[in-house]
Amino acid sequence: MDDAQRLRELKDFLQTRRARLSPEEFGFPSGRRRAPGLRREEVAQLASVSTTWYTWLEQGRDIRVSAQVLEGLARALQLTTEERTHLFMLALQQPPPELDTQQEIISSVHQQILDHYGAGPAYMTGRRWDVLAWNQPASILFGDFSAMPHRERNFVWFFFTNTAHRRLLVDWEDHAQFVLAKFRSTCSRYLGDEKLIELIEDLLRVSPEFRQWWPRHDVFGRPFGRKEYEHPIVGRLIFDYTAFVAAESPDLRFVVYTPLPGSETLERFRKLQELHKAKSLFI
Missing domain, CATH: 1.10.260.40 (lambda repressor-like DNA-binding domains)
Known part of the structure; x- marks a missing residue:
C-alpha cells in the first residue's frame, strides 16, 4: 500500500x-x-x-x-x-517490526493439538487468514482443505466465495460482515503486504458483498461467537467458537468450534463423522 x-x-x-x-x-x-x-x-x-x-x-x-x-x-x-x-x-x-518478519511455521505440536481435539472443527490461520493447518472434523464441515487450491484455503476468500458453505451457514450475511470487520482489523498491521493487497483486490472483483461492505471500514475484534449450520443429512449443528493466538507468534491463530452443550450437535456431528469415514472406505 x-x-x-x-x-x-x-x-x-x-x-x-x-x-x-x-x-x-x-x-x-x-x-x-x-x-x-x-x-x-x-x-x-x-x-x-x-x-x-x-x-x-x-x-x-x-x-x-x-x-x-x-x-x-x-x-x-x-x-x-x-x-x-x-x-x-x-x-x-x-506496526511492531517483528510482525513484518515473523515466519508462519506450523510445527508438529500444532498439528497434534488440532488432531487431538476431536469434538469439533479446529484450524489455524496466518497473518493473511490462510488456513495453514486443520483437523479432520474441519474437513468434514468446511470441505477438504488439502484438495483446495491455495487461494481457496484462505478463510476470507472461502467465506465469501464458497457457495456450499454459504448454503449451510445460518445467517451467512451477519457472519460474513463480522468476518470482514475482523479481517480489516488485522490488515492495518501489514500495510504494504503485496499478497494481502492482491487478496483484497481479487475479493473486490469477485464478491458483490465484499465490494459493498469493504468501504464501510468496519473494524471488530471479538474472538468468540456462535454459528449454526443447517446440514442436509444430519440437520441443525450449533457450535460455539473461539480464537486464540499461539504463544510463539501473534500471527498464528487457533480457531476451535465446540458443539453447543445440551444440544444434539455432538451426537449429530459424530454421526456425520461416521458417515464420512464409511464413505472414505469405498473411495
Whole structure:
C-alpha cells in the first residue's frame, strides 16, 4: 500500500467513523445537516485540535500526526480498541517490526493439538487468514482443505466465495460482515503486504458483498461467537467458537468450534463423522 492509498484509507475511515455518531449524544444541536453524524468542527472540538488540522487529516493530506493527538481523536470518535489500533496504523505506520518478519511455521505440536481435539472443527490461520493447518472434523464441515487450491484455503476468500458453505451457514450475511470487520482489523498491521493487497483486490472483483461492505471500514475484534449450520443429512449443528493466538507468534491463530452443550450437535456431528469415514472406505 503506497502513501496515497494509505491516506485514502485514513480519509475514508475517519469519515465513516464520524458519520455514525449522533450530535445529540454530545450536546450538539441536530438541526438540518447535509450529512449524517458529527460535523468536522465538532470532532475537532471534542478532540481538542483545530478544525483546519482535522479537516486536512480527513482530506487525506500528508501532515504530521502525533500519538497524543490520535489518542484524543480516538476518544472523540468513540473508537473501539481494534478501531483505535487501525487508526494508529493508518496514520503513523508503526506496526511492531517483528510482525513484518515473523515466519508462519506450523510445527508438529500444532498439528497434534488440532488432531487431538476431536469434538469439533479446529484450524489455524496466518497473518493473511490462510488456513495453514486443520483437523479432520474441519474437513468434514468446511470441505477438504488439502484438495483446495491455495487461494481457496484462505478463510476470507472461502467465506465469501464458497457457495456450499454459504448454503449451510445460518445467517451467512451477519457472519460474513463480522468476518470482514475482523479481517480489516488485522490488515492495518501489514500495510504494504503485496499478497494481502492482491487478496483484497481479487475479493473486490469477485464478491458483490465484499465490494459493498469493504468501504464501510468496519473494524471488530471479538474472538468468540456462535454459528449454526443447517446440514442436509444430519440437520441443525450449533457450535460455539473461539480464537486464540499461539504463544510463539501473534500471527498464528487457533480457531476451535465446540458443539453447543445440551444440544444434539455432538451426537449429530459424530454421526456425520461416521458417515464420512464409511464413505472414505469405498473411495
